[in-house]
Amino acid sequence: MPIPLTKPNQQLRRDQKEATAxxxxxxxxxxxxxxxxxxxGLGEDARILMKIAVxxxxxxxxxxxxAEEMKAGGINRSKLE
Structure with missing residues (x-):
């Protein structure tokens, strides 16, 4: 069962969803x-843009x-990924 989000975490989740959109x-x-x-026929330019899009x-x-982790109760990291 998800842990209720604190107001700051709710705002963080909203901000993450906005940034994602x-x-x-x-x-x-x-x-x-x-x-x-x-x-x-501009393949090189297309490849550069595709890299940006990816x-x-x-x-x-x-x-x-x-955002899904926040919804589930928070993000916990023991080390940088």
């Missing part, structure tokens, strides 16, 4: 531009995981 849409847009560049998706995924 802010990362999602630029990543989608960048991926679409990269696809168009690739189709136009890094945004990875950051989004991490933040989503952190």
């Amino acid at each position: 802010l990362l999602k849409w630029p990543g989608v847009d960048i991926m679409q531009v990269a696809t168009r560049l690739s189709e136009a 890094s945004l998706q990875k950051a989004e995924s991490k933040l989503t995981g952190y």
Whole structure:
């Protein structure tokens, strides 16, 4: 059973969810531009943008995981990951 979140932790979870949403849409847009560049024969530019889009998706995924941990009762780390 999840532990009730304190007000500061509730705010942290909301902030994490907001940051996750802010990362999602630029990543989608960048991926679409990269696809168009690739189709136009600008493969190197497309690859650079795809790397950026993938890094945004990875950051989004991490933040989503952190928000879920907060929902479940908090984030506890014994060492840096």
